[in-house]
Amino acid sequence: MAYPHPPENKSAVRRAGMAFVDGAETNSDNDLIDAWRASHGYVINTFQAWIRGHIAKRSEAVEFAQRLKRRNTVIDKLRRKDSSGKPLIRDVTAMHDFAGCRMIFESIGDLQDFRRYLHSSSVMKNVEHEVRHDPDKYDYLKHPKPSGYRGIHDVFRHFPRGSKRREAKKPWDGLLVEVQYRTRAQHAWATAVEISDLLDGERTKFELQASERGQFFSLASEIIARRHENMHRAFIDLETSELERRLERLEKKLGILRRLELLRQFEVEDSLKEHNVLSIVRDTDHDFRLEVISFKTAAPAIAKATELEESGESVNAVYVRSENPKQLRSAYRNYFYDPIDFVKMIRAEVGSS
Numbered sequence: 001m002a003y004p005h006p007p008e009n010k011s012a013v014r015r016a017g018m019a020f021v022d023g024a025e026t027n028s029d030n031d032l033i034d035a036w037r038a039s040h041g042y043v044i045n046t047f048q049a050w051i052r053g054h055i056a057k058r059s060e061a062v063e064f065a066q067r068l069k070r071r072n073t074v075i076d077k078l079r080r081k082d083s084s085g086k087p088l089i090r091d092v093t094a095m096h097d098f099a100g101c102r103m104i105f106e107s108i109g110d111l112q113d114f115r116r117y118l119h120s121s122s123v124m125k126n127v128e129h130e131v132r133h134d135p136d137k138y139d140y141l142k143h144p145k146p147s148g149y150r151g152i153h154d155v156f157r158h159f160p161r162g163s164k165r166r167e168a169k170k171p172w173d174g175l176l177v178e179v180q181y182r183t184r185a186q187h188a189w190a191t192a193v194e195i196s197d198l199l200d201g202e203r204t205k206f207e208l209q210a211s212e213r214g215q216f217f218s219l220a221s222e223i224i225a226r227r228h229e230n231m232h233r234a235f236i237d238l239e240t241s242e243l244e245r246r247l248e249r250l251e252k253k254l255g256i257l258r259r260l261e262l263l264r265q266f267e268v269e270d271s272l273k274e275h276n277v278l279s280i281v282r283d284t285d286h287d288f289r290l291e292v293i294s295f296k297t298a299a300p301a302i303a304k305a306t307e308l309e310e311s312g313e314s315v316n317a318v319y320v321r322s323e324n325p326k327q328l329r330s331a332y333r334n335y336f337y338d339p340i341d342f343v344k345m346i347r348a349e350v351g352s353s
Contacts, residue, residue, distance in 0.1 A: 002297075002299055003039070003041050003042035003045065003172075003298060003299060004035065004038040004039050004041065004042075004299060004302070005039055005171040005172075006035065006036055006039035006171055006172065006175065007032055007035050007036060007039075008171075010093055012032060013032050013033070013035075013036045013092060013093055014091055014092060014093055015029075016028070016029035016030075016032040016033050016092070017029075017033065017078055017089075017090075017091065017092025017093070018090065018092075020033070020075055020078040020079060020092075021078050021079065021087045021089070021090060023079070033071075033074060033075070033092060034071060034306055036092065036093065036098070037068065037069065037071060037074055037098050037306075038068075038299075038302045038303070038306070039171070039172065039175065040068060040069075040098040040099035040175060040177070041068060041099075041298045041299065041302050041319075042172045042175075043098075043099040043158045043172060043175050043176075043177045044066045044067075044068060044099045044100075044101070044177070044298070044321060045298065045321075046158060046160055046172075047066070047099070047101050047129075047156070047158070047177050047179070048064075048066050048101060048321065050127065050129075051064065051101060051103070051118070051179070052064060052323070054117070054118060054123065055103075055114075058114060058117065060105060060106070060110040060113065060114050061105070061106050061110070062103050062104065062105060062110075062114065063103065063104040063327040063330050063331055064101070064102070064103050064104075064322070064324075064327060064331070065101075065102055065320060065321070065322040065327055065328045065331035065332060066099070066100065066101045066102070066320065066321045066322065067100050067102070067318055067319065067320045067321070067332070068098065068099065068100075068302060068305070068318070068319040068320075069095075069097055069098045069099075069100060070305070070309065070316070070317065070318050071305070071306050071309045071310070072309050074092075074095070074098070077089055077095065078092060080206065094176075095176075096132070096155040096176040096177075096178050097176075097178040098175075098176070098177075099158075099175070099176070099177040099178070100177070100178050100179075100180065101177065101178070101179045101180065102179075102180045102182070102331050103179070103180065103181050103182070104182050104183070104184060104187050104330065104331060105181065105182070105183050105184070106183070106184060107183060107229075108141065108183055108229055108231070111152070111181045111182070111183055114181070115152060115154070115181055118154075119131065119135065119154075126161075127159075127161060128159035128160070128161055129156045129157065129158060129159055130156065130157040130159065131154060131155070131156055132155045132156065132157055132176070133154075133155055138152060138153035138154065138155070139152050140152060140153070141231070141233070142233070143233070144221065144222075144225075144233050144234055146210065146218065147193075147204065147205055147207060147210070147214060147217065147218060147221075148189065148193075148217050148218040148219075148220065148221025148222065148234070149189075149190065149205070149221070150182070150186045150189070150221060150225065150233075151180055151181060151182040151183075151186050151190070152180075152181040153178055153179065153180055153181075154178070154179040154181075155176055155177070155178055155179075156176070156177050156179065157174055157175075157176060158172060158173070158174065158175045158176065158177055159173055159174070160172070160173070183229065184341065185224050185225075185228045185229055185341075185345065186224075187331075187333075188224075188339070188341035188342040188345060189217070189220060189221050189224055189342055191333040191334045191338065191339055191341075191342060192217070192220075192260060192339040192342035192343070193205050193217050194334035195260065195263070195333075195334050195337060195338075195339050196213075196217075196256055196259070196260060196339075198280070198288070198315070198316065198334070199259060199263075200213075200259075204217055212250060212253070212254060213254060213256070215246075215250060216247065216250040216251070216254060216256055218234070219235070219243050219246055219247045219250070220247060220342075220346055221234070222234045222235050222243055223240065223243050223244060223247060223346070223349055224345055224346075226240050226243075227240070227345070227348075227349060228345065244349050244350050247346070247349075247350050248350040251350060257343055257346060257347065257350075260339040260342070260343050261343055263337045263339065264337065265336055265337050265338050265340075266289065266290035266335070266336045266337050266338075267336075268290055268291075268292045268336075269325055269326065269329050271292040271294060272292060272294065272322075272325035272328055272329065273294035273295070273296075273325070274321060274322065274323055275294065275295040275296065275297060275298050275301045275319070275321055276292055276293065276294050276295070276301065276319070276320050276321070276322075276328070277292070277293040277294075277295070277301050277304050277305045277308070277317055277318070277319055277320075278290065278291075278292060278316075278317070278318050278320055278332065278335040279291045279292075279293065279305075279308050279313075279314040279316070279317040280314065280315045280316040280317070280335065281313065281314055281315060282315055288315065288337070290335060290336060290337070291314075298319070298321065301319045302319050304319075305317045305318060305319040316335070318332075318335070320332055
């Protein structure tokens, strides 16, 4: 299977990224960023095979899927600045989530057990991939993000077996991949944020200072953590009952749960194959619908997702891969308008009024 190679001149990719940071990008810069992004399709393939092999050896129930970061999300990330106006990212080649693998577990115990296993010397001695950070660096279970995001991320540097021992290395050596670990409860929360932001044209997940919407989801995250996972990590001075009262007041004002409850879920599971482009489009009556475009291999799927984003035909298009369509639907519920788990968990705590 042919996968796109990364551009040979990495410095040129960095300069292209800086052009986007400065708002001075050209068509050539755009092509370089797209080529760099597309080259991570090979990394996704390597890691999905490695991780799936180890999932099969374990007793934990794990849902697994992969995705290539959306073109528009990459550009948006390059253009983001902190409150002082300083760019958050200056080196596009250091972005570690172009290639993403996601695992969803039944419990925090299962998540932590599997991650310890994957990091163990018995597993890592058989591969040359490298973990780039201290194990606690991206532990958002111990230290949730201000937005309420929870989960654990690992960033690996990709080295196919034998690549370090060859003089002529593969072009994909050293590219980065982000591996996400979430529980079902954490995934339900993250899905609801994505869907709600798309519905209302908001950017809650990227907020540097929380709006009332941001407060709603941050409170909801801590309530879910306390009620469903016995974890207290935020709002430590407040009783859970007070968090629920605050959330209910915000719901009466914002109606976020009501909007999520009324969604018509996209039922296109039968269309899913191993390589897919999920594309949310807006109809003439301004309603959203999901289109699934399936491919036999990765390269044309990656190219199609890029084409849809560049043309503006799609509100949200992404290349995703999974050998199990049901797991893909669950892992990327935001594309299927499926926030039902989140709604059920929150309604159980704050009531249905």
